[in-house]
Amino acid sequence: MDNNSNNPMHGIKLEDIINTLVEHYGWEELGKRINIKCFNINPSLKSSLTFLRKTPWARTKVEKLYLSLKKKI
Template identity: 60%
Template structure:
């Protein structure tokens, strides 16, 4: 049986998971510089951020876009183009 896959890259990724990943990568200070939202600047917490982001579509879309950039960066970092072994990453040629 074939399994249907969603074309949405955020399918199965909760908003809380996105915020936690961004905080782990950048920290609250850098995150507040990247996305200018008061919930990231003044007494930031995951709970208050989630409450605000769920009620504010434009802010949520900015967080989702930054998360997708983070995922793409991590994907690019995991692909190792080794010069010494031409067969190591033959599937990942650009």
């Protein structure tokens, strides 16, 4: 049995998650919701991807925010 079918994040790229969040909230609001430097100081997609790929706790926060946004939409 495929365990990925139970994972709501399966098949969703981190880049797409960040782009969706930035499109909805903007960098400033995103930085307020998740207080990490890559969202607050010279934010960019590249710096965010680099940081989130190396930092599991931050990626988890971003994924939770994304999932809660998707439930609202």
